[in-house]
Structure formats: C-alpha cells, structure tokens
Amino acid sequence: DAGVTQSPTHLIKTRGQQVTLRCSPKSGHDTVSWYQQALGQGPQFIFQYYEEEERQRGNFPDRFSGHQFPNYSSELNVNALLLGDSALYLCATYPFFGGKNYEQYFGPGTRLTVT
Amino acid sequence: EDQVTQSPEALRLQEGESSSLNCSYTVSGLRGLFWYRQDPGKGPEFLFTLYSAGEEKEKERLKATLTKKESFLHITAPKPEDSATYLCAVQPERNTGNQFYFGTGTSLTVIP
Numbered sequence: 001d002a003g004v005t006q007s008p009t010h011l012i013k014t015r016g017q018q019v020t021l022r023c024s025p026k027s028g029h030d031t032v033s034w035y036q037q038a039l040g041q042g043p044q045f046i047f048q049y050y051e052e053e054e055r056q057r058g059n060f061p062d063r064f065s066g067h068q069f070p071n072y073s074s075e076l077n078v079n080a081l082l083l084g085d086s087a088l089y090l091c092a093t094y095p096f097f098g099g100k101n102y103e104q105y106f107g108p109g110t111r112l113t114v115t
Numbered sequence: 116e117d118q119v120t121q122s123p124e125a126l127r128l129q130e131g132e133s134s135s136l137n138c139s140y141t142v143s144g145l146r147g148l149f150w151y152r153q154d155p156g157k158g159p160e161f162l163f164t165l166y167s168a169g170e171e172k173e174k175e176r177l178k179a180t181l182t183k184k185e186s187f188l189h190i191t192a193p194k195p196e197d198s199a200t201y202l203c204a205v206q207p208e209r210n211t212g213n214q215f216y217f218g219t220g221t222s223l224t225v226i227p
Contacts, residue, residue, distance in 0.1 A: 106158025
C-alpha cells in the first residue's frame with residue numbers, strides 16, 4: 001500500500017513565478033491538508049480539502065490556493081512567489097469518517113526554493 | 116495567543132543515556148496535545164496524543180506525559196535509531212479541524 005506521495009521532490013523557482021505542487025493521498029484517505037514548514041520551524045497549516053472543497057484555512061494569503069480532484073488527490077498553487085515562500089511543503093491525509101485528524105499521514109514533502 | 120515552545124532546540128545523548136524533551140504551551144482551552152517524530156527529508160510521523168493533565172502514553176522507549184502547562188517526552192535508554200526531530204503540536208478547544216499549532220521541535224542525536 002503506497003503511502004502519501006508528493007511531487008515534485010524538489011523545485012527551484014524565481015520570484016514572481018507561480019508553482020503547483022501535487023499530492024496523492026494514502027489509499028482509503030479522502031481528506032487532504034497542506035502545511036508549510038520553513039527551515040528550523042514546525043509545520044504551519046495552510047488549508048484542508050474534503051469533498052473537493054476547502055474546509056478550513058490557516059493564516060495564509062490568497063496567493064495560496066488549492067484544489068481537490070474526484071480521486072481525492074490535491075494540488076497546492078502559489079502565485080507571485082516571494083523569497084519567504086521557500087520551505088518544505090507537506091501534504092497530510094486521513095479518512096474523514098473513522099479517522100482521526102491528528103493521526104494524519106504525512107507525505108515526504110516538496111522542497112521549494114525561491115531565488 | 117496560542118503558542119507552543121519546545122526545549123532544548125537540540126540534544127545529544129550517548130546511547131543508553133535517558134533524558135526528557137519539554138513542550139510548554141499556552142492555549143485557550145486544550146483539545147489535545149500531540150507528539151510527532153520527523154526524520155530528515157520526511158514528513159512527521161504521529162507518535163502520541165494526550166488530552167488531559169495527568170495522562171501518560173508509552174511506546175517502546177518513549178513515554179509522553181501531560182500537565183496543565185507542559186508535556187514531556189521521556190526517552191529511556193535511547194538507541195541511535197531514535198535520532199530524529201521530535202515535534203509537539205496542540206489543538207485548541209475552539210478548533211475541530213486541522214488548525215494544529217506546532218512547536219519548532221527538538222533535534223535529538225543519539226551517539227553509539
């Protein structure tokens with residue numbers, strides 16, 4: 001059983017560009033959350049998707065947007081990249097019914113570097 | 116303001132040398148406190164959840180405890196494979212979703 005997968009592994013972008021990160025949930029999981037983890041910091045919650053809708057959002061600007069597809073996979077889009085957006089972006093999933101959000105499974109992350 | 120502070124930032128132990136990691140928190144009502152382990156280049160892995168003061172959970176060489184203001188992760192006779200960053204997170208009572216507040220973690224190195 002494949003766990004949570006994320007692509008790409010690493011990405012280098014220039015300020016002002018746009019980026020799309022992808023997440024495939026663990027089998028049987030339908031709820032996807034995205035986190036930003038800056039170097040030396042703990043993860044910060046960006047938003048959560050369930051049933052193809054954004055259900056909850058953390059304190060992030062509108063430049064951060066997302067999408068969830070019918071197969072439960074998800075994308076995180078960041079527009080007008082800033083140097084401060086450089087971080088590890090983590091995807092975490094769990095089953096909405098019968099699951100516990102704190103027992104969410106994290107993917108390995110996408111390391112984004114903005115130059 | 117909800118806040119989570121972990122100490123020390125880094126800890127080096129000899130194999131077999133027991134110690135404790137600290138997580139102090141300020142939150143307006145605690146729904147739950149959670150410990151995760153994060154290996155380099157990987158996402159966090161869930162370890163424990165604690166709900167009320169006095170509660171304890173154990174898993175192999177790890178034991179987590181909770182008071183009204185802090186939590187401790189006790190590591191007994193650690194092995195090199197316990198080397199990782201240990202993250203603490205809290206969920207405020209008012210929040211039922213995924214709005215967890217993480218600390219910055221303690222980087223543990225166990226030397227053979």
